Amino acid sequence: MQCGKILALGLAMVLMTCGMAAQASRAEDTIRYRKAVMVMIKWNYEQLSQQAKGSTPFSREEAQRQASWLDALSKSVLEGFPVGSHDGDTKALPAIWSQWPQFKTLTQRMQSDVTKLQELAQKGDVIALKAALNELTRTCKACHDDFKKS
Numbered sequence: 289m290q291c292g293k294i295l296a297l298g299l300a301m302v303l304m305t306c307g308m309a310a311q312a313s314r315a316e317d318t319i320r321y322r323k324a325v326m327v328m329i330k331w332n333y334e335q336l337s338q339q340a341k342g343s344t345p346f347s348r349e350e351a352q353r354q355a356s357w358l359d360a361l362s363k364s365v366l367e368g369f370p371v372g373s374h375d376g377d378t379k380a381l382p383a384i385w386s387q388w389p390q391f392k393t394l395t396q397r398m399q400s401d402v403t404k405l406q407e408l409a410q411k412g413d414v415i416a417l418k419a420a421l422n423e424l425t426r427t428c429k430a431c432h433d434d435f436k437k438s
């Protein structure tokens with residue numbers, strides 16, 4: 289084989305390897321992103337729950353801030369699950385992509401649960417807020433049962 293050809297072949301292989309590495313690191317970033325979204329959801333959900341239960345004093349301002357974080361975060365879940373992001377350090381089950389409509393419906397259910405939380409936080413209705421948080425807990429669980437490895 290001519291030197292030039294060998295060089296060209298070598299270069300093509302290097303480029304391919306780099307391309308694959310870049311793709312792998314994009315998938316890792318995606319997985320990190322969606323886990324971060326979930327961690328932030330959990331944080332705000334717990335802060336709000338503690339207030340609804342009375343284990344920390346209720347503050348309307350705090351509750352509204354947490355509910356608005358939950359609103360933004362619940363709208364950011366879907367973009368964390370692009371097709372092909374099932375490999376790596378993740379507990380996401382392949383069912384997410386084979387049953388995408390169901391997965392999407394659960395993210396929408398979370399969004400409507402959270403819209404309700406926002407309204408109740410604004411009103412300062414702690415009792416109704418507690419009930420609405422129970423609804424949200426059921427939505428978290430429904431999705432984790434079907435779409436997340438335990």
Ligand code: HEC
Nearest residue numbers: 323326329330333378379380394395398427428431435436
């Ligand atoms: C629409 C589906 C869905 C809903 C709704 C949902 N989750 Fe998740 N959650 C997942 C999936 C899938 C994973 C696994 C992500 C991964 O490992 O890549 C996950 C992971 C997590 C994790 C682990 C994050 C980590 O660092 O590994 C926490 C904590 C979490 N969810 C909390 C919650 C809470 C709290 C709620 C409800 C307020 C909730 N989730 C609602 C699908 C959902």
